[in-house]
Amino acid sequence: MNTLALARAAWGTALLTVPHRLLHRAGGPGADDDRAVAVARVLGARHLAQALVTGAFPRRTVLLAGAAGDAAHGASMLALARLDPARRRVALLDALVATGWGTATWCAARSDR
Template identity: 45%
Template sequence: MSQTTRRLLAGATVRAAWGTLLVIAPRRVLTFAGTANPGSAVAVVRVLGARQLAQTAMTVLVANRTVAGCGALVDALHAGTGVILAAASPRWRRPAVADTLIAAAFAAIGWSSYRR
């Protein structure tokens, strides 16, 4: 197994744990991120968790540089939308910033795997 594959699979393990947490405990995640009344955001968080799990599955099934690069791009776009939400909505600023940092970390992991 190559170094790139090992790095991708390690990142996929972390991503799978994060996605699972988002799907099964969205209220706890939102409360921990500072949202007083999660309300309708619960469904959004579950959808984001499902996206993380889908990306994990793709990474595990096709662990190569192309998948790493595409995943990094998706994560970077996700981080960008978090920045926009944080700037536009004081109510959602804290969870948006937290989500942005996590998405940026996943983008960095994917990018470093792509570059090697």
């Protein structure tokens, strides 16, 4: 498994195992927000799955599909930030993180020519 896939797996594991702590540090609506915790865990599972797939098949097309998924996630977080003032801060931070993952994955795909 490559470094990017390992880093993504670590991030996904953190989202799955300590979502309360991450949401609190991000200034989210609070660790007692069951919906935010559930969403963080689902997102963690997605990151783990993406890490496994891109780690096992680090082909350009697979990486580009992953980068597109990250871009879509980032866009959805921007929409959430606009629609939900209580979750704005954490949604904007998550959009930034998704942009980082997408950029790193896109760069990995570009280097796999």
